[in-house]
Amino acid sequence: MDSAREKIIPVTAIVALIIAVWYVAAIFMNAPVQRDMNKRADITPTTLEFVVQTYTQAKPILPAPHQIVANFYKSTFEVKPTSRRSLVYHSGVTLSSTLLGFALGTVLGILIAVGIVHVPALDRSFMPWIVASQTIPILAIAPMVIVVLAAVGVTGLIPKALISAYLSFFPVVVGMVKGLRSPDFLLLDLMRTYNAGRATVFWKLRVPASVPFLFASMKVAIAASLVGAIVGELPTGAVAGIGAKLLGASYYSQTIDMWSALIAGSLVAALLVVLVGAVGGFVEKRMGARPS
Amino acid sequence: MKQTNLKIVSDAQASGSARSARPVIEIKGVSKTYKTQDGEVPSLRPLDFDINEGEFLVVVGPSGCGKSTLLKLIAGLLPPSAGEIRVENRVVTSPHRDVGIVFQSALLLPWRRVLENVMMPVEVKGLPIEEYRRRALDLIKMVGLDGFERKYPWQLSGGMQQRAAICRALVHDPKIVLMDEPFGALDEIVRDHLNEQLLELWARTDKTICFVTHSIPEAVYLSTKIVVMSPRPGRVTDVIESTLPKERPLDIRETEEFLAIAHRVREGLRAGHSYDE
Numbered sequence: 114m115d116s117a118r119e120k121i122i123p124v125t126a127i128v129a130l131i132i133a134v135w136y137v138a139a140i141f142m143n144a145p146v147q148r149d150m151n152k153r154a155d156i157t158p159t160t161l162e163f164v165v166q167t168y169t170q171a172k173p174i175l176p177a178p179h180q181i182v183a184n185f186y187k188s189t190f191e192v193k194p195t196s197r198r199s200l201v202y203h204s205g206v207t208l209s210s211t212l213l214g215f216a217l218g219t220v221l222g223i224l225i226a227v228g229i230v231h232v233p234a235l236d237r238s239f240m241p242w243i244v245a246s247q248t249i250p251i252l253a254i255a256p257m258v259i260v261v262l263a264a265v266g267v268t269g270l271i272p273k274a275l276i277s278a279y280l281s282f283f284p285v286v287v288g289m290v291k292g293l294r295s296p297d298f299l300l301l302d303l304m305r306t307y308n309a310g311r312a313t314v315f316w317k318l319r320v321p322a323s324v325p326f327l328f329a330s331m332k333v334a335i336a337a338s339l340v341g342a343i344v345g346e347l348p349t350g351a352v353a354g355i356g357a358k359l360l361g362a363s364y365y366s367q368t369i370d371m372w373s374a375l376i377a378g379s380l381v382a383a384l385l386v387v388l389v390g391a392v393g394g395f396v397e398k399r400m401g402a403r404p405s
Numbered sequence: 406m407k408q409t410n411l412k413i414v415s416d417a418q419a420s421g422s423a424r425s426a427r428p429v430i431e432i433k434g435v436s437k438t439y440k441t442q443d444g445e446v447p448s449l450r451p452l453d454f455d456i457n458e459g460e461f462l463v464v465v466g467p468s469g470c471g472k473s474t475l476l477k478l479i480a481g482l483l484p485p486s487a488g489e490i491r492v493e494n495r496v497v498t499s500p501h502r503d504v505g506i507v508f509q510s511a512l513l514l515p516w517r518r519v520l521e522n523v524m525m526p527v528e529v530k531g532l533p534i535e536e537y538r539r540r541a542l543d544l545i546k547m548v549g550l551d552g553f554e555r556k557y558p559w560q561l562s563g564g565m566q567q568r569a570a571i572c573r574a575l576v577h578d579p580k581i582v583l584m585d586e587p588f589g590a591l592d593e594i595v596r597d598h599l600n601e602q603l604l605e606l607w608a609r610t611d612k613t614i615c616f617v618t619h620s621i622p623e624a625v626y627l628s629t630k631i632v633v634m635s636p637r638p639g640r641v642t643d644v645i646e647s648t649l650p651k652e653r654p655l656d657i658r659e660t661e662e663f664l665a666i667a668h669r670v671r672e673g674l675r676a677g678h679s680y681d682e
Contacts, residue, residue: 313529321514
């Protein structure tokens with residue numbers, strides 16, 4: 114309770130500071146355009162009127178926070194969730210490929226980690242490629258994956274999920290390799306004195322020991338999955354999803370729409386990370402972890 | 406320790422003091438050399454000694470003299486570079502069944518409760534769970550951990566964790582128990598208490614114990630026989646048969662007899678040093 118209160122005050126202070134700076138910045142960012150418009154319309158507003166004008170533009174360079182909130186509220190709660198104007202609809206589209214990609218990436222990551230831990234040759238041959246795979250910009254790979262798969266008739270959810278999986282398997286591999294190798298050397302000796310086979314060591318020792326590592330890397334992986342899904346939506350011709358919404362809005366300089374899509378994306382990411390963290394906390398508590 | 410009348414002793418071992426000095430572990434010309442990138446590092450120079458049935462043998466030596474290596478060799482976790490080790494007349498080539506090990510850290514699995522940790526060897530070896538569960542509970546009671554069976558390791562103090570580790574080493578009723586500085590990480594008060602408990606446990610179960618330490622009082626207090634080792638590469642500088650009675654209250658450590666043995670151990674350790682320098 115105390116720690117929550119200790120956290121709330123500094124966090125709110127920072128948010129208040131950011132919003133204050135934002136409101137000031139919005140005036141200056143939007144002022145040049147507003148001055149031009151006023152000159153053309155031959156209006157000379159007072160300073161206060163001018164400030165209000167910079168906060169009420171239809172396509173401001175930097176929208177004021179309340180404009181974004183209003184737009185976000187409208188396109189989330191006042192539009193039917195099945196409508197193409199609804200952020201719920203677009204978030205849902207992105208979420209589905211995020212979750213599928215996350216599931217694929219996690220399973221793939223675990224399998225690769227198990228292989229690396231048990232086969233020394235895989236450790237030497239796989240690991241450099243896995244690291245290299247993450248140094249290639251995802252923006253370069255995503256369109257190729259989409260185009261190549263579209264050429265063989267695979268479109269829609271799968272290509273986007275694959276890009277998500279491409280980004281999310283990496284943290285899982287790294288975390289799981291570390292987790293599966295975490296049992297003390299002496300514990301492995303102890304297991305040998307019980308004549309334990311590799312399968313027994315794996316299930317009774319390595320797997321339980323790796324659980325905290327798995328959830329820590331899944332938190333990173335699910336955020337990466339969302340990024341992958343959004344990037345995967347960009348080259349699809351902006352049909353649906355948060356990525357499509359971002360791209361469409363930027364086409365028409367609908368900055369307020371862009372910002373509210375951005376917020377939708379951030380909220381989905383935060384929600385997913387918190388969810389994975391909660392599941393991890395629950396599982397670890399069931400496994401007898403010391404409450405922190 | 407609780408005074409409980411437990412049938413922890415298997416019939417074969419119950420022959421008690423009438424046992425003959427039959428060697429359970431024979432160490433014949435055993436040496437160990439580690440191969441590292443900088444060449445060969447000798448860890449143990451040829452060792453020769455026996456450990457008799459029901460004996461409490463303590464190996465005492467400075468840190469890094471290869472005491473732990475010796476235990477691993479006896480356990481079959483490492484192959485000797487030369488010589489051979491026989492346990493129950495069979496040459497040790499791989500980990501064998503009749504041994505329980507306790508290390509310096511308790512090494513309990515944090516996701517298992519105390520009873521589940523103690524039952525680990527039984528599960529892995531595929532022994533009958535129900536039968537050994539009773540044994541595990543008896544052992545837990547003997548070391549005074551009753552009431553803590555369902556606690557997780559982090560809920561236990563260091564000394565309690567080490568007691569649980571001792572139960573785990575004994576649960577499958579091994580003939581031989583190997584202990585690698587099991588109380589080294591504990592404070593002296595807890596260590597004294599656990600030393601006392603260990604002697605009682607040994608008296609009641611009649612195991613053959615090989616115990617490694619660098620504490621001279623601990624070595625003298627626990628042992629029926631002391632093997633004194635020199636610094637790396639370790640060799641035996643003295644073998645001392647303890648003349649202390651089997652019944653040992655803690656204040657036996659202030660008797661002339663005790664101090665005389667301790668003195669001889671210290672002499673042996675010093676002999677090892679002068680040899681090296």
